[in-house]
Amino acid sequence: MKKKLCIIGASGDIGQRMYNTLVNTFPEYEIIGTCFQKKSIYLENLDVTNYNMLNRYLLNHMPYIIIWLSGSKDVKNCQINEEFAYSINTTPIKFLIEILKNNNIKSKLIYISTDYVFDGLKGSYLTSDNCNPLTNYGKSKLKAEMFLIESDITFLIMRTSAVLINGKGFLGWLKSEFEKNNKFSLFENTYFSPIPIEILNKAVEIYILKNDWKKNIIHISGPRLTRFDFGKYFANFMGYDKTLLIKDKANFTNSTFQRDISLVPDESIRFLSINSWENLFKYL
Numbered sequence: 001m002k003k004k005l006c007i008i009g010a011s012g013d014i015g016q017r018m019y020n021t022l023v024n025t026f027p028e029y030e031i032i033g034t035c036f037q038k039k040s041i042y043l044e045n046l047d048v049t050n051y052n053m054l055n056r057y058l059l060n061h062m063p064y065i066i067i068w069l070s071g072s073k074d075v076k077n078c079q080i081n082e083e084f085a086y087s088i089n090t091t092p093i094k095f096l097i098e099i100l101k102n103n104n105i106k107s108k109l110i111y112i113s114t115d116y117v118f119d120g121l122k123g124s125y126l127t128s129d130n131c132n133p134l135t136n137y138g139k140s141k142l143k144a145e146m147f148l149i150e151s152d153i154t155f156l157i158m159r160t161s162a163v164l165i166n167g168k169g170f171l172g173w174l175k176s177e178f179e180k181n182n183k184f185s186l187f188e189n190t191y192f193s194p195i196p197i198e199i200l201n202k203a204v205e206i207y208i209l210k211n212d213w214k215k216n217i218i219h220i221s222g223p224r225l226t227r228f229d230f231g232k233y234f235a236n237f238m239g240y241d242k243t244l245l246i247k248d249k250a251n252f253t254n255s256t257f258q259r260d261i262s263l264v265p266d267e268s269i270r271f272l273s274i275n276s277w278e279n280l281f282k283y284l
């Protein structure tokens with residue numbers, strides 16, 4: 001019988017692509033995944049906020065590897081509703097640890113975390129830098145990381161920056177703005193280190209193959225640039241009209257905007273990283 005590799009949150013933006021990639025890359029594993037509101041015939045319905053349901057799911061499958069992608073990345077909603085942020089991003093990880101421990105299940109966990117665990121005052125963050133999240137989203141993800149660090153389970157926290165997926169998130173929004181052919185603004189004072197989904201998937205593959213997860217936290221990210229520059233390079237690459245872009249400045253008081261939450265990729269996967277915008281867009 002094949003060992004099971006389970007993606008919790010396989011119906012999400014990252015999860016869908018990671019599921020399809022891993023199914024092709026690892027025929028030696030049975031790749032299974034979960035969904036919540038989006039229904040899929042390939043995925044099993046699971047509410048990770050429901051302890052009994054998660055318990056049943058894990059006992060039923062006894063996964064060898066779990067990749068955890070479920071949660072809410074909605075920074076604004078998490079900011080308005082702190083309780084929601086913790087209930088969806090933190091408590092399920094506490095449940096997971098308890099269930100694995102109580103049932104002596106030895107699953108290895110890859111937990112996808114975020115650049116929002118940093119305060120954005122310094123930028124180019126290493127894993128050795130202090131975390132100091134300013135948003136409820138960042139706080140709830142860091143708290144989940146802390147539960148893992150204090151636990152006995154085998155885990156790898158993979159912190160990543162904005163993940164570039166065709167037609168989704170920032171990239172999808174940018175494309176639709178250019179296609180409206182109206183002027184629009186992007187911040188020239190907020191830095192990030194976006195990464196194509198293909199590179200994140202590759203990093204996950206490398207760590208699935210690696211037996212040694214001694215390092216428990218790694219960063220995987222792309223080149224550091226401002227949102228405005230990203231827009232400019234994207235326009236160049238796609239042949240859109242750059243003059244539609246207006247430079248704007250984010251106001252950091254009373255907002256969830258971050259000055260510079262760029263990450264430095266871990267040396268173990270630095271060979272995957274992208275150091276120029278041309279290479280960043282060639283995946284799209």
Ligand SMILES: NC(=O)c1ccc[n+]([C@@H]2O[C@H](COP(=O)([O-])OP(=O)(O)OC[C@H]3O[C@@H](n4cnc5c(N)ncnc54)[C@H](OP(=O)(O)O)[C@@H]3O)[C@@H](O)[C@H]2O)c1
Nearest residue numbers: 009011012013014035036037038047048070071114162163
């Ligand atoms: N996307 C990024 O740029 C990025 C960057 C850094 C870190 N991350 C982290 O990576 C994670 C995944 O990102 P994503 O872009 O794939 O997010 P996403 O598209 O919002 O997907 C979230 C996943 O969680 C599932 N989910 C939501 N509530 C659930 C519940 N109560 N029980 C079980 N599953 C539930 C969703 O299921 P349904 O869709 O079926 O409802 C979906 O599969 C995020 O939580 C975020 O912290 C993402």
